[in-house]
Amino acid sequence: MTLSTLPVAPEPTSSGTTTCADIPAWYRTSADLTRQAVARAARDDYPAWLSHVRPAADCTRPVRLAGILATVEAATGRLLAARSTADMPDGVIYKPCGNRRASVCPACSKRYQNDAYQVVRTGLIGGKGVPEQVGAHPAVFPTFTAPSFGEVHTRAVRRHTCARRKDCDCRPEPCHARRDLTVCPHGIRLACFARHDTDDRRLGTPLCLDCYDHDAQVVWNHAAGELWRRTTIAITRRIHARSRQLGIPDVPIVTTSRGKTRIRWVPPVRLSFGKAAEMQRRGVAHFHAIIRLDGFDPDQPDAVLPPPPGLDAADLVDAIDHAAATVAFTTAAHPARPGGWPIAWGEQILTKVITVAGKGEVTDGQVAAYLAKYATKATEVTGHASSRLTDTTVDLYADPDGTHTERLIDACWRLGNFRHDPTPPARLTDQPLREPPPPAGFVTSWTCPTCGTGTRYRACPTCTAVDLDAPAEPDDAPVRRNPYARLRRWAHMLGFGGHFLTKSRRYSITFALLRDQRVEFRRAQSAGPEQIEPGATSTTLVVNFLEFVGAGWRTPADAMLATTSAAMAREHQSAARDYLTTLAA
Incomplete structure (x- = not known):
């Protein structure tokens, strides 16, 4: 077990730990990259350094951590051993960045893509704790597109x-x-x-x-998550109506609240969802989804059960077509459009039935690979790629008279704050939006329950637009939220603030489970030849007191040596795999 404490902001390194910014003298005397690499490889501690950085050798920008690794007794909490990172090569621990975007870190994104493939495919064929009978459940692969702007x-x-x-x-x-x-x-x-x-x-x-219509497109990206939520509700209601039409008896759900018992009757059917978002070249997201039909038993609410007889994939296709054609809503009023923007799906809706026998319109492997591919992509296809924008960097990417993506970013920044319009609607002038307090008015750090932003302002800077001309309000005044403030936060994503891969709770396994299994496998490999009994619990705990001290390799030479070593290891593994395949044949 590992417990890590990482502060949000970089802090000074612990006493005795080598600071990552302090480059040794032998680095500074080698100006050329080749000479730096040769100087590093000629050192006596090079093999130890190479072994030390191997877990993060593939990473483009690894995270550097410094601190103490303590081993304590689980029962009593007694300290058994302690090791400082100051005694390790470079005085730090290198950890992969874990970025999912292929344009940022190809190695970490490849690992994320492999995990995404397992998460998606396990929900179609079972395994890793998911019953294999899900392979017989009806499942479809719909594609929801955005309308034309x-x-x-x-x-x-x-x-x-x-x-x-x-x-x-x-x-x-x-x-x-x-x-x-x-x-x-x-x-x-x-x-x-x-x-x-x-x-x-x-x-x-x-x-x-x-x-x-650039404004309508960024608002559609902003509201795509809500549109998907309403669509899943509409599909579920359509399936429930179909279940009652077929005469499938409902099952009771008994709930107790405040001493009162209530009984609610629902159909014995449940839908499980998986979804991946794809950013099109025009800068708008559309969704590829997996919808699986399961059964439901109130006595086993967490179990994955087969659906009741009578419901099949054709009912799923009908429910999806109905929801895509009927689900629509209008956004909140905005000074640029007092009536709000209409949000609905486009006309191009394509639904295919998923098969697991290797034949049919689309197979489980094809669907899993397709969704995993888009889980590592973002806005690169549009020609724009940047980190989160601020007031000082937005002018580099936004231009109301520029290219297509520059106008989309400008629309996000302009619509994300009401103060750009001199005549806001009447309902906003009645109670102006609060301005976040100045730095002198910081409070204890808290997390906004609406958007999850961590801040020390009294009002969330993401959910609350800043109105510099508004009069100051007392601290106990209610906070007015700007429903379009997240457009600024996600301007670098052209307004889309959702995750590129999501799933319902009972669809499949989680990424955390795969990561934990990978950690256990590596620890078993490094523990030695002794066998650990299945189900046995460890009597010791490894508690890491680590802090963030930097990101990236210390020098370009270190990056070249680490990535070269990782590439050679991959080639060796590939050659060994091919050799074993040849022997098996």
Whole structure:
């Protein structure tokens, strides 16, 4: 068991620990990268250093931790041994960053993608604690797309003759071939006769930037999570109605509250969901989902049971089509649009039935690989990639008269704060939004229950827009929340603030379970040849008192040596695997 204490902000290193910013003199005397690498490899402690950094050798930007590793007796808490990171190479422990984005860290994202594949596929075929009978449950693979916000350059292939869509070289249709050569109010001809290649930079960009509704698109990205929530509710209600129509008897759910017992009758059916978000070239997210039909027993609420007879995949397809066509809502009023923006799905809704026998429209392996692929991607396909934007960095990426992505970021920043409009709606002038107190008014650190932001302001800076012209209010005045404030927080994601891979609680296993199993496996390997009895509990605990002291490799030479060693290890493992496969054949 490992208990770590990591402060949020970097702090000074513990006494006796080498500071990561202090580069040794032998580094400073080697200006050339090759000379630095040779100097490091020639040192006597190079093998120990290479073994020390092996867990994070693949990582592009590992986290450096310093502190004390203590071994205590579990029963009494008595300290058995203590080791300081000051006695280790470089005086720190290197830990992989764990970033899921392939554009940031390919190695960590690959590990995350492999875990995502296991999470998704386990929910379709079982294993790792999930009953294998789920392979016989009806499951479908729907794709929900966003509506159109303006015409964009596209690449459409009517008939594919390629073997792999990834390497598709089929001849596409003309982008927007028109005979009338329509011209928009801005004088732009809304036609394109080009047959775009897959790497054409014009793909996803509007035919006319001024006609495109950038505000509506970022608001749709902002509200996509709520639209998905309402869609899952509508699908569940449709399945329940279908269950009653087939005459499947309901089951009672007994609840006790304040000494009163209530009985609620529900159909014995439950839906499990898994979802991955894909950012399209035009900068809008659409969802690929897995919907599995399960049974429900009030006496076993956490069990994964087979669905009742009579319900099949066709009922799931009907429920999804009905929900996609009917679910819609309007956002809250905004000075830029007092009536709010309508939020609904687009017309292109495609649902396929998942099979586990290796035949059919789409198999479990194809679905798992497809969702895991998009779990490691973000906005790179749009040509924009940046970290979270601030007042000092937003001007580098936002421009109301710039490119498509620059206008989307500008829309996020402009709509995220009401103070940009001189005439806010009447309901906002009655009680202006509170301004977060100045730094002198910091309070004890707390977490906002709405958005989960950790802050020391009295009002959450994410959920509360800043109105500099508003008069000061007493501390006990109610806080007015800006429903569009998260647009600024997620401007670097073009307004989309949801996670790129989510699932319902009982769909499958969790990432934490896979990580714990990986840790146990590595500890068993390093423990030695002795065998540990199954189910046996350890009598000692490893408690780590570690603090963050930096991120990234200390020098480019260290990064080159670590990644080279990791690449050689991967090649060795691949060669050994191929050799064993050849022997087995």
